[in-house]
Structure formats: C-alpha cells, structure tokens
Amino acid sequence: xxxxxxxxxxxxxxxxxxxxxxxxxxxxxxxxxxxxxxxxxxxxxxxxxxxxxxxxxxxxxxxxxxxxxxxxxxxxxxxxxxxxxxxxxxxxxxxxxxxxxxxxxxxxxxxxxxxxxxx
Amino acid sequence: xxxxxxxxxxxxxxxxxxxxxxxxxxxxxxxxxxxxxxxxxxxxxxxxxxxxxxxxxxxxxxxxxxxxxxxxxxxxxxxxxxxxxxxxxxxxxxxxxxxxxxxxxxxxxxxxxxxxxxxxxxxxxxxxxxxxxxxxxxxxxxxxxxxxxxxxxxxxxxxxxxxxxxxxxxxxxxxxxxxxxxxxxxxxxxxxxxxxxxxxxxxxxxxxxxxxxxxxxxxxxxxxxxxxxxxxxxxxxxxxxxxxxxxxxxxx
Numbered sequence: 001x002x003x004x005x006x007x008x009x010x011x012x013x014x015x016x017x018x019x020x021x022x023x024x025x026x027x028x029x030x031x032x033x034x035x036x037x038x039x040x041x042x043x044x045x046x047x048x049x050x051x052x053x054x055x056x057x058x059x060x061x062x063x064x065x066x067x068x069x070x071x072x073x074x075x076x077x078x079x080x081x082x083x084x085x086x087x088x089x090x091x092x093x094x095x096x097x098x099x100x101x102x103x104x105x106x107x108x109x110x111x112x113x114x115x116x117x118x119x
Numbered sequence: 120x121x122x123x124x125x126x127x128x129x130x131x132x133x134x135x136x137x138x139x140x141x142x143x144x145x146x147x148x149x150x151x152x153x154x155x156x157x158x159x160x161x162x163x164x165x166x167x168x169x170x171x172x173x174x175x176x177x178x179x180x181x182x183x184x185x186x187x188x189x190x191x192x193x194x195x196x197x198x199x200x201x202x203x204x205x206x207x208x209x210x211x212x213x214x215x216x217x218x219x220x221x222x223x224x225x226x227x228x229x230x231x232x233x234x235x236x237x238x239x240x241x242x243x244x245x246x247x248x249x250x251x252x253x254x255x256x257x258x259x260x261x262x263x264x265x266x267x268x269x270x271x272x273x274x275x276x277x278x279x280x281x282x283x284x285x286x287x288x289x290x291x292x293x294x295x296x297x298x299x300x301x302x303x304x305x306x307x308x309x310x311x312x313x314x315x316x317x318x319x320x321x322x323x324x325x326x327x328x329x330x331x332x333x334x335x336x337x338x339x340x341x342x343x344x345x346x347x348x349x350x351x352x353x354x355x356x357x358x359x360x361x362x363x364x365x366x367x368x369x370x371x
Contacts, residue, residue, distance in 0.1 A: 023164070044166050050291040055166040057284065058173045 026052040027077060029070040030060050038070055133192045137263070137271055139229075140318075143345060144259065145185035146230035147316070149220060151252060152178035153359055157239045174249075174285050181278045186216035188274055221363045225348070225356035231316035232342075232349040233309065246292045247305035251313035253289040254328050256282060258321040311335035315343035 023045040029038040041060045046052035049071075056071045085092075133141070155175035162168035233252060238244040260282065263275035296302035306329075314335050317325050326332060341347075363371075 045164065046166065047295070048291075050287075050294070051166075054284075054288050054291060055170055058170040059166065062173055 023047050025074040026056065027072045027074055028056045028060050029072070030066040031068040031070075032066065034067055038068075041066075041069075043074070044071075131192070133189070133271070134268060137266060137268060138189065138192075140259070140263065141185050141189055141271070143229040143231075144256075144263075145182045145189065145220075146228045147234050147252075147256075148178040148185070149182035150228070150230040150355070150359075151234040151248075152176065152182065153355065154234060154237060155245070155249070157237070158245065161240070163242055170288060174288060177281050177285070181281070182220065183216060184274060184278070186219045188270060190216045190219055192270070217363070221360045225353050228348075228352075228356070229345060231312065231345045232347050232352075233312035233316045235349040235352045235355065236312075237351045237355070241305075243296070243299070243301040244305040244309065246289070246296060247302060247309050249285075250289045250293045251306065251309055251329075252316075253282065253286045254325060255313055255317045255321065257286065258324055259318060262318075262321075311339035312343040315340045316345060 024047065025043050026046055027043045028041045030041040031038045044052060044055040044059060046055050052071050052073075056069050060066055060069055132138075152175045155171055155178070159168065159172045159175070162171055233248060236244075236248070238248065257279075260275050260279045264272050264279060266272040266275065310329070310332055314322055314325060322334070326334065
C-alpha cells in the first residue's frame with residue numbers, strides 16, 4: 001500500500017501534514033508466529049515513527065495475523081540488484097540438480113541394506 | 120454496593136450507579152464509533168482511513184460488549200432501570216443488547232454531546248475530539264477497573280487494553296498538530312464538552328492533563344452536559360436505527 005496519498009484532500013484537512021512531501025514510505029515485515037521468519041507484508045506512508053507504528057499496527061496486525069512487525073524506513077534498505085553472469089557459470093546454480101531423485105535413491109539403498117526402513 | 124460483587128452470584132443485578140455509568144459509556148462509544156466511521160472512504164490519507172475506521176469499529180465493539188453485560192445483568196423484570204428517563208414503556212426487554220442499542224427513543228440515550236457532534240469534513244475537530252475523548256475515557260475506565268464487581272472490572276480492563284492503541288493514535292496526532300492554529304482552536308472549542316462529559320470526580324485530573332486549560336463556565340458546561348442533545352443528534356439517531364426500525368422484530 002504505497003499510494004497512501006489521496007489525490008484530493010477533503011476540505012478542512014489541508015495542511016495536516018501526514019501526506020505529501022512530509023510522508024515517507026515505511027516497509028513492513030510481519031512475523032506470523034513466534035520463531036517464524038519475518039516476511040515482507042507491504043508498506044505504509046507515514047511522516048514519522050509514531051505514525052508508521054500506528055498505521056502498520058492497524059494494517060498488518062489488527063486481525064491477529066501477526067505476532068510481531070518490523071517497520072523500516074525505505075531509505076534504510078540497501079537494495080542489491082546487479083546479478084550479472086556474463087560467462088554463464090551455471091555450476092554456481094542448482095538447476096538440473098534433482099535432490100528429490102537423489103534422496104529417493106539413497107533411501108532405496110539404505111532400505112536394501114536393511115539399515116533404515118524405507119519411507 | 121449490593122451483592123453483585125459476589126462472584127458466586129454473577130447473574131445478580133448490577134449496582135445502580137455502575138449501571139448508569141456503563142450505559143453512558145456504551146452510548147458514548149456507540150455514537151462516537153458512528154461519527155468517526157463517517158470518515159470511512161474519505162479520510163485524508165489511505166492509512167488514516169484504515170486506522171480511524173478500525174478505531175471506530177473497536178468503539179462500537181466496546182459498546183456491544185457493555186450492552187451485552189447490561190442486558191445479561193439487568194435483573195428479572197427491571198429492564199426499565201436501564202433507561203435514564205421515566206418512559207419505561209419504551210424500554211426493551213432484558214437480554215437483548217441490540218434492543219438496548221437501537222430500540223430506545225432518541226431522548227433516552229445517555230451519550231455526551233461531545234460525541235454527538237458531526238465534524239466531517241473537518242479533520243482538526245475530529246482529532247481534537249478523539250484526543251479529549253480518550254483522556255476522559257481513560258479516567259473513567261480506570262475507576263471501573265477497580266470495581267468490586269468482577270464482571271465490570273474485567274470488561275473495563277479488556278476495553279482499556281484496546282483503548283491503549285486509541286490513546287497512542289490520539290497522542291501522535293496531538294503532538295503533530297500541537298502548533299496548528301486550527302487544531303488549537305478546535306481543542307479550545309471542545310474543551311467544555313470534554314469537561315462536561317467527565318464525571319465530576321475526574322474533572323480535576325482532566326484539567327491537569329490539559330494544563331493550562333481551566334474549568335469552563337457553568338453556562339458552557341450546562342449546554343454540554345450529559346443528557347443534553349446536540350444539533351444533529353436526531354438525524355444521527357434516525358440513520359442509526361433506520362434499518363432496524365424498517366422491519367421491527369426481524370432477525371438479521
């Protein structure tokens with residue numbers, strides 16, 4: 001939800017200063033249950049940490065869908081996106097490597113030798 | 120106090136003073152929830168739209184829980200005691216929170232004029248009211264949490280835990296708008312309404328929270344007293360009860 005700024009403000013709310021130039025974007029990460037990894041949930045527009053906290057709380061927590069949130073100013077996020085592979089070093093990648101098949105073989109071998117029951 | 124504090128008699132009638140206090144709170148929360156929800160879809164920014172709508176919904180949820188407690192504890196055949204006025208004939212049967220919320224005539228609602236006022240599309244007054252309301256609400260919930268009636272104290276504690284978020288919301292706005300002339304004027308205008316809404320025992324503390332504000336004049340307090348009805352109240356009551364009145368007795 002990055003488009004937090006309404007195109008037209010209702011009369012009487014001009015200059016309230018939560019939207020427009022003063023509002024930064026905060027990225028919200030949510031944890032579904034204790035111990036689980038945080039996942040990106042979305043974002044809120046808010047002028048400061050207090051507003052970001054309240055808005056993130058309402059939008060990503062009010063239905064009990066999160067036990068914890070990380071709310072991070074977008075400017076604090078280091079973006080890394082240059083992944084060149086000019087020489088096609090496909091040995092760095094895992095495509096074509098079927099772990100499933102290898103696991104199956106290993107299980108069969110183990111079962112045949114009687115050390116582990118087949119599953 | 121009567122015997123209702125005895126946990127072995129949870130169905131006993133509520134203490135009369137607490138019953139009146141609870142009915143006033145429920146009516147306040149219902150009507151404020153209604154007024155704040157008038158911003159749904161048109162709040163200044165999308166995030167605030169979600170936040171204020173959610174708060175409005177919470178307030179109505181609090182009203183519902185209190186009406187349910189009042190209905191369950193109205194005591195056999197004395198549902199009439201719930202009503203503020205003498206018009207006992209119009210008072211709904213015990214055991215139905217919806218009837219308590221929607222079937223009373225407009226003059227019997229106990230909500231304070233502060234929550235009846237319609238502010239859309241004035242954001243400054245909307246927020247000034249939230250700030251003042253949450254302050255008054257905090258003081259009265261604190262008192263109810265100390266009630267010797269376990270059901271009352273328990274419900275007050277539950278409601279207060281949600282109100283903590285409403286207070287955070289009000290507080291962040293208060294800080295942000297503190298130097299805005301329109302917000303200051305709105306707080307000034309609504310201050311007598313807030314004092315009039317507070318129980319007399321809470322007023323001194325309320326005034327300390329909003330120093331250097333002082334006690335409003337008696338005439339201002341009189342106009343904003345609980346039981347008085349502000350402009351627009353009847354229209355709001357009409358709208359609020361319209362669907363329910365359209366098919367009396369229907370089950371929704």
